[in-house]
Amino acid sequence: MTLTGAWWRSRGRRKRLFAGVDRLLWWIPLAMIFIAGILIASTQRQAGYADWYQHWITAAVGLAIALGLARVPVERITRWIWPIYGVTIISLVAVRLVGVSALGAQSWINIAGFHVQPSEFAKIAAILLLAQVLARHPVERPVDLVRPVVTISIPWLLVLIQPDLGTSLVFGAVLLVMTYWSGMPGAWVVLLVSPVVTSVLAGVFPWLLLAWIPLMAVMAYRTLPWKTLAPLGVLAIEGLFAVATPWLWNNFLQPHQRDRLTLFLDPNKDPLGGGYHLLQSTVGIGSGGWFGTGLLQGHLTLLRFIPEQHTDFIFSALGEETGFLGSALVVVGFVAWIWHLLQIARNARTDLEALVVIGVGAMVMFQVVVNINMTIGL
Incomplete structure (x- = not known):
């Protein structure tokens, strides 16, 4: 076989693999993942470790799983909703018993040397079950709220007592948006x-x-x-x-x-303690100006002035290295992605499909809004 023939055969397989794929739905998150990997690498330039590439490895595994799930009819997945929900609840209980603590929260389980955060899986499980509940029993009367509230309360409470206040708030946002979409x-x-x-x-x-x-x-x-x-x-x-x-x-x-919850009002009350993160974050974002210092060129990022910058405060690295225009482009990308999800939900074949899409959109957008506003003091 010639090299040209092999290339065309490979190209044909790629076309079949991505046949029917909604490119806007996929390319925006992939672009976010790509830029995030570079920003994480930038925050670790002077650190004693460098694990930024794990972000891309995890994304590649997730992409493969997502492409596979995209070809599974939702009706098949609904058969497994209760087992999936049950396993995630058991994992959240296990966190309380044998979990690993970090940064004041016991939110991880060590499995074969890997730290797994069950609350992230619990978000998806809760969305799936909540979508099924609301598809069958839309909220048209106050009593109809009992089922969805009970459904979301169990994982919400287990995450709250870890204690992980930020993640627990996601469950509340998902509940409100999905019940509103169902007719409340x-x-x-x-x-x-x-x-x-x-x-x-x-x-x-x-x-x-x-x-x-x-x-x-x-x-x-x-x-x-x-x-x-x-x-x-x-x-x-x-x-x-x-x-x-x-x-x-x-x-x-x-x-x-x-x-x-308080120092964002006036971080100068404790500039070297609780307000330090926010002050350094706003300085870093502001120093980027219109066009930024360039990727991997941020001075505050290089000198590690901003704590937890590779996680909670990654947006400050984006602001410093890509400036206002780069930050605005990322925000516009998220807005465009959520708007596209709304169009998909409106055109969905069933209420269940629409509610799953709305739940995922609510989960992502709530976290984006909270994280970005937190890093800039809003």
Whole structure:
């Protein structure tokens, strides 16, 4: 066989492999993975280790698995939803018993020398099961919320007590977006989120509770079926959160979690402690200017001024080395990808397929928004 013939045969196999592949859906994440590998390498230039290439190796394995799963009908996957969900719950329980601790959280399990984080698999398992529950029982009445809330509460609670506050919040975001897509009124979404707002106001602007809590009671009266019990129930719940917040703040959250929730308002209160990460991150991003210093050329990144830059603060390396234009391009890429997911969900054949797509989009976008806003102080 000639080299030309072998090349054409190989090209034909590649065409069959990628036949029907939605290129926008795949190429944007692959581009993100590529640039992320370079940025991780940049953060490790002066470190005593270099494992940035593992990011690409993991991505290659994930890509192979994803291409395989893309050819499996969703109906076949639904047969395995409950076993998948059960295994992830067992793994989250195992984390509490034999897990590995790092950075104040016991979130990993050591399997054959590899640290595996079950909470990442739990996100997907929860989305799959929640999609199945909502496809069969859309949220049209308040009582319909019981099933999805119970479904998401088990993994959410197990992740929260690790304690991993950031990951646990993802489950809440997924629940709200997926229930809204299934038909839940927007006012109910506001009522579900309102206790969180009440907790924040109780700690920052308690006087605003005088307007906020009655407003929620009025919304409950106008949108919920029980015209007497609903407002009273909302008043009781909001009052409970307003009173319990100070106790939970002092007795439940870890010090580093309290720092993350308060020092973004004024990191200069503790510039060498809890505010150090944010100050250095904003300096690094700002130093990139319009066009950045160039990939692998960041000065703050080179000197390792920004802690945990290869993970939580990777966006600061992006801002320094690619500037405003590069950072904006990444944000636009994520927005375009999420918008494309919305189009896919709208054109899905079944409610189950649409809900899975919406769940994945909510999971990714929530993490993107939280991470980027955290690194720039918003």
